[in-house]
Amino acid sequence: MSNGTNIIRRFxxxxxxxxxxxxxxLLSEDFTFTSPFDDRIGKRAYxxxxxxxxxxxxxLQIETLFANGAEGFIRYECAIETGPKFRNLEYFRLEDGxxxxxxxxxxxxxxEAA
Numbered sequence: 001m002s003n004g005t006n007i008i009r010r011f012x013x014x015x016x017x018x019x020x021x022x023x024x025x026l027l028s029e030d031f032t033f034t035s036p037f038d039d040r041i042g043k044r045a046y047x048x049x050x051x052x053x054x055x056x057x058x059x060l061q062i063e064t065l066f067a068n069g070a071e072g073f074i075r076y077e078c079a080i081e082t083g084p085k086f087r088n089l090e091y092f093r094l095e096d097g098x099x100x101x102x103x104x105x106x107x108x109x110x111x112e113a114a
């Protein structure tokens with residue numbers, strides 16, 4: 001497993017376990033997060049806006065995870081407490097052993113839920 005893959009997996013493990021301290025340790029000070037709802041928000045805004053809803057995730061399965069140098073991708077399937085499962089794809093940019101940037105692309109429902 002590459003170092004980049006390990007960093008991304010550790011971040012997802014911390015996120016799913018709701019271990020904010022472990023997640024924060026993996027993010028650079030100038031971390032930015034982008035999604036269809038967020039345009040390059042910083043670390044503080046990420047933890048204010050995007051972290052709290054994570055408690056509603058009852059299951060998270062990593063389907064694909066790879067990194068090459070300072071870049072990586074992860075595709076995962078989530079199930080929330082109520083509602084259908086969904087898939088997302090996230091692009092990571094790493095620098096000096098930390099996550100510098102994440103871009104989230106919302107995906108489609110798995111076939112069995114569609």
